[in-house]
Amino acid sequence: MSFRTTLTRWFRSAWPPFVAVLFFLALWEAAVRFFGVESWILPSPGVIAQEASRSADSLWMHTLSTLRLTLIGFVVGSAVGLLVACLLHLLPLLKSALYPLLILSQNVPTIALAPLLMIWFGFGLLPKIIVITLVCFFPVAVSAMDGFAQTDRTMLNYMRMIGAKRIQIFRKLEFPHALPSLFSGLRIAATYSVMGAVIAEWIGAQKGIGYYMILQKSAFRTDRIFAAIAIIVALSLLLFLLVTLVERLVVRGGRRGGHKEGGDPR
Amino acid sequence: MNERNSEDLRIQKTAARADGPVQTSQRKNAETAAGTASAASPAPIKLELSGVQKSFGSRRRPLPVIGGVSLQVREGEFVSLIGPSGSGKSTLFHLIGGLLQPDSGEIRLDGRVINGERGHIGYMPQQPALFPWRTIEENVVLDREVNGIPRRDTLDEARRWMERAGLSGFERAYPHTLSGGMQQRAAFVRALLSPHELMCLDEPFSALDAFTRSEMQTWLLDIWEETRRSVLFVTHHIEEALLLSDTVYVLSGRPSSVLRRIEVPFPRPRREEIAETPEFLALRRELTGLMKEEQRKSRAENGGRAARG
Numbered sequence: 001m002s003f004r005t006t007l008t009r010w011f012r013s014a015w016p017p018f019v020a021v022l023f024f025l026a027l028w029e030a031a032v033r034f035f036g037v038e039s040w041i042l043p044s045p046g047v048i049a050q051e052a053s054r055s056a057d058s059l060w061m062h063t064l065s066t067l068r069l070t071l072i073g074f075v076v077g078s079a080v081g082l083l084v085a086c087l088l089h090l091l092p093l094l095k096s097a098l099y100p101l102l103i104l105s106q107n108v109p110t111i112a113l114a115p116l117l118m119i120w121f122g123f124g125l126l127p128k129i130i131v132i133t134l135v136c137f138f139p140v141a142v143s144a145m146d147g148f149a150q151t152d153r154t155m156l157n158y159m160r161m162i163g164a165k166r167i168q169i170f171r172k173l174e175f176p177h178a179l180p181s182l183f184s185g186l187r188i189a190a191t192y193s194v195m196g197a198v199i200a201e202w203i204g205a206q207k208g209i210g211y212y213m214i215l216q217k218s219a220f221r222t223d224r225i226f227a228a229i230a231i232i233v234a235l236s237l238l239l240f241l242l243v244t245l246v247e248r249l250v251v252r253g254g255r256r257g258g259h260k261e262g263g264d265p266r
Numbered sequence: 267m268n269e270r271n272s273e274d275l276r277i278q279k280t281a282a283r284a285d286g287p288v289q290t291s292q293r294k295n296a297e298t299a300a301g302t303a304s305a306a307s308p309a310p311i312k313l314e315l316s317g318v319q320k321s322f323g324s325r326r327r328p329l330p331v332i333g334g335v336s337l338q339v340r341e342g343e344f345v346s347l348i349g350p351s352g353s354g355k356s357t358l359f360h361l362i363g364g365l366l367q368p369d370s371g372e373i374r375l376d377g378r379v380i381n382g383e384r385g386h387i388g389y390m391p392q393q394p395a396l397f398p399w400r401t402i403e404e405n406v407v408l409d410r411e412v413n414g415i416p417r418r419d420t421l422d423e424a425r426r427w428m429e430r431a432g433l434s435g436f437e438r439a440y441p442h443t444l445s446g447g448m449q450q451r452a453a454f455v456r457a458l459l460s461p462h463e464l465m466c467l468d469e470p471f472s473a474l475d476a477f478t479r480s481e482m483q484t485w486l487l488d489i490w491e492e493t494r495r496s497v498l499f500v501t502h503h504i505e506e507a508l509l510l511s512d513t514v515y516v517l518s519g520r521p522s523s524v525l526r527r528i529e530v531p532f533p534r535p536r537r538e539e540i541a542e543t544p545e546f547l548a549l550r551r552e553l554t555g556l557m558k559e560e561q562r563k564s565r566a567e568n569g570g571r572a573a574r575g
């Protein structure tokens with residue numbers, strides 16, 4: 001499959017939602033004008049775009065800061081999630097002890113821990129990364145563990161029969177087998193990590209989109225808040241695409257996008 | 267040890283290629299002689315099962331699957347197992363491969379008890395079980411890789427065998443782009459490249475249509491007569507067993523035991539045409555009768571079981 005056909009195919013699947021978004025924006029613009037809604041309650045897309053281009057410099061600065069925080073948090077959180085998944089999978093006793101607790105821990109709203117983390121670790125990078133790690137880690141760990149556990153029995157038996165050692169089975173079979181599942185977890189974690197970063201910035205930061213939003217909220221600059229929201233959406237999308245791109249490079253043999261064997265209809 | 271075996275494979279192969287007809291006819295004579303005076307100097311025993319038993323299920327309601335199986339595979343011998351579905355043939359392979367422990371009895375390899383020990387055999391499972399993220403050539407060398415032989419030392423030989431298996435051009439393809447028959451051939455080459463002398467093949471041609479199947483049988487016959495590995499081969503197909511094997515064991519239904527051991531007298535190298543000889547037909551008739559009887563019994567048994575609860 002060449003790069004160009006990939007691009008064409010991508011374009012073909014991308015234009016319907018793109019048109020839908022355009023249509024929605026047009027509707028929004030028309031409604032705001034028709035009903036004469038005040039700009040501080042709901043600005044029209046045109047007004048938001050104008051304001052965004054006017055404060056582009058400051059928005060860009062905050063965006064970069066958030067992007068950096070998100071990427072660091074995402075990488076750390078996913079790495080921790082993957083590491084925990086590997087450990088629990090390779091040490092079944094540990095898994096039976098900790099897995100139920102892990103599930104239970106999801107009832108604690110991670111976001112609610114953020115203020116506490118700020119108290120303990122101050123307002124630097126560390127508490128923010130911890131917040132993002134806490135939200136990223138779970139989907140990655142669970143999807144990886146699921147992937148490991150769902151390893152094909154016949155392949156597993158085959159590896160055992162030919163005398164593969166535990167670590168060989170893990171490296172040559174279970175890990176590659178779990179990759180599609182792992183990547184669906186990473187995709188979720190990618191979106192979560194942007195959210196985590198913004199919330200961490202709400203609670204305590206001197207720059208970043210989250211900080212910018214808090215600032216504009218006190219000034220009732222609805223248009224700027226909308227611009228910030230648009231940027232958050234764009235960041236999420238960007239990370240999502242990044243993960244998908246890496247998946248394309250890493251997952252082989254027609255098993256992309258959650259499909260097991262056999263897929264790839266042509 | 268590993269190295270030695272792979273060397274053997276190569277030497278035997280080149281020998282067979284180098285002096286085609288002369289050597290073959292010599293071998294044929296030797297075989298016929300061995301066939302008539304069978305006990306002259308039999309090859310040493312490679313694999314021996316004695317009184318192997320295995321039950322599944324709970325202690326309260328055990329399901330005896332293998333009820334005492336004894337059999338032998340000599341070095342360089344092709345041995346087939348036939349038996350009704352569910353008689354525990356795959357389970358027997360799992361026992362030999364050390365995936366399961368027998369409840370009683372012994373499994374010996376080269377005279378040594380290997381109950382529950384893994385990593386002594388080359389194996390082809392009932393489903394090809396190729397790894398979808400590996401290309402065909404990466405799949406084919408997996409057994410060697412697991413046994414610590416680096417990939418680059420194997421790839422050349424692997425490619426040669428893939429060519430013999432009609433897989434050339436597909437070395438870099440992924441399994442999902444291959445037909446079922448090609449996948450089975452790849453799984454076979456993977457077992458063939460195993461550094462272990464004994465190969466256990468579990469119904470390698472079960473998923474094929476009749477025509478492809480007979481093509482594959484001839485192909486396997488050729489390759490085996492060249493390499494002369496010790497083979498234990500499971501099949502449902504009586505003709506296939508007779509065509510390929512030196513010895514056929516017929517298993518009963520569950521709990522299985524050996525009903526009959528048949529030495530197949532045809533000289534090697536064999537041709538498909540032996541299937542038309544009266545001797546072959548007589549053997550086939552005998553085995554078919556035996557199998558029909560067994561199938562009927564095991565169905566009645568299972569029916570009774572189902573009716574009871």
Ligand SMILES: Nc1ncnc2c1ncn2[C@@H]1O[C@H](COP(=O)(O)OP(=O)(O)OP(=O)(O)O)[C@@H](O)[C@H]1O
Pocket residue numbers: 322323331350351352353354355356357358392
């Ligand atoms: N791990 C297991 N746990 C419980 N029962 C099992 C297990 N493995 C096999 N069995 C049972 O053992 C019996 C024999 O199974 P096996 O797969 O060995 O048969 P088979 O002779 O290979 O059949 P087929 O010719 O259809 O492949 C079956 O009744 C099966 O349900």
Ligand SMILES: [Mg+2]
Pocket residue numbers: 355356357392468
């Ligand atoms: Mg079977």
